[in-house]
Amino acid sequence: MSVTMRDAFGKKLEALGAVNKKLVVLDADVSGSTKSSYFGKAFPDRFFNCGVAEGNMAGVAAGLATAGFHPVINAFAIFIALKTADQIRHDFCYNKLPVVIAGAYGGLSDSFDGASHQAIADIAIMRAFPNMEVIVPGDNKQAELALDYALLQHHPVYIRLSRNDTPEIPVSEGFTSKAPILLKTGSDVTLAATGLTAQITLEAAALLEKDGIKAEVFSVPFVKPIEGDSLEKSVQKTHKLVTVEEHSVVGGFGSACLEKLTKSGVPFTWVPIGVQDTFGDTGGYAELLAAYGLSAEKIAEKVKGK
Template identity: 60%
Template sequence: MSVAMREAFGRHLAEMGKTHPELVVLDADVSSSTKSAFFKKEFPERFYNVGVQEGNLAGMAAGLATCGFHPVINAFAIFLSLKSTDQIRNDICYNNLPVIIAGAYGGLSDSFDGASHQAIEDIAILRSLPNMEVIVPSDARQAELALEYALTRKNPVYIRLNRNAMPDIDTDRDEFFKARAVKIRSGKDVTIAANGITASAAVEAGKLLEAEGIDAEIFSVPFVKPLDSTSIFESAEKTGALVTVEEHLLAGGFYSAIAEDGLKRGLKAKVAPIAIEDKFGETGPYLDLLAKYGLDSKSIANVVKKLLNK
């Protein structure tokens, strides 16, 4: 089990600050939660707490980006994607500015605060914006790599961060920097493409399926935009079946991106999505919520078996 994604990201921010003098961090009075406080401790003169005003947070970042800085705005994903949408669209994306939008507590991971704090529509909103790239790391290592990658970009990048510690996925840095899907396991019967933290559940589902004679090829897919549909579709056409998994509403997220490309390219495979079906989350332990919304290993395995008529 790795460290919590927010912890890894916060510590890596401070590390990257040593080699990137253009890096500045803006906070909405939540640095103890997002762990951007590590950067604040190391570089207080490059850290700005603007208070609980996420729209202004994004607007200030845009201004700093026009002055040669590479800003990171780090706050809760739900508030960045909703309260800052105007400024992200018109100030950051319209002007194609190099601002890193680090949305902490993504998905259902702010589990005990319930629907008001759970970001399950953020990917749909932010991937629709021109010039924006969208990355949903699977673990702490991918969160660190996402930051390093984003610092090489001259355009806006959204990184969705989970609150909790999740099992590690073996990720090659060079492949990540090519925005590739990460093949975790080879197989011949079905392709499972898992976005974000669902990759670890997909790995466990693969073990359950193997015990029943089903050989799954499994991908961790951190990049929603740009999407490496080529790797996923080549696998799906080999196996004949594709299951997508995401910690997001079905509408507008990872599956929607897959479906858009699939229709354009004439994907020849049976497809079944696993996502949250048109409802808000609720309060409860995180792993229990994942299971309730079908994002645990047993649920994934059951969808695979249904798709394969097993």
């Protein structure tokens, strides 16, 4: 039976709690949804339900961090990004506090609750803060590794999580470095995807292969910083970059790639695939992904159209 990313992350928190006595977890009264409840049941003395008051939750976490603890705050990504932005900027980032910010239900994954609960601007917000790292895992293994990594840092780290089942990405164990993970080699176009869209993009590459288009595919969990020269070398070869993200195309992963690669001076065309500067709709998750161009078929059509 498949395990959702939120379940995998919650179980990982619980496992780490047994060996890391400085780990504390805070939630905004949604632990049953975020699955931080696993940690809460195992370690009630180190779990704090701060109620539907995300800003206060972040403030408490900042205090705990200054007292030598390593807090993880876990709530819906949209409310973490918007309601705790003040505390994240002034408390976490300005003071370089070691707080892990786990944004659950990222992207369109809270599909049936519509625009009010869908996080399609959180990456843009979080990566704009100095001293912040941003990780968007593509599968459960990457989510677990992201938490391992974040708890070793001495600055804030934002981890964006999905609500849904996550097919395993080949070679996701390569997450041991911050560099983009090469999933498939090709020579005609570079496809760079972050989060759950990496697996979908790999499926799109298989469709393109049938039409004689050889795509090079990367999974890019580290959105800030984007490290390594693998993307640059790929774009030097293909001269075409397609970025895929479950996020607004304004200020997100695609923008981060563009900022990095334009510095190289290599000429290339850029095709951003994501939510096109609009609010999300309500409906089934797969249907919403397709509606915003994030199905394998839609990605392949976009690539061929360019």
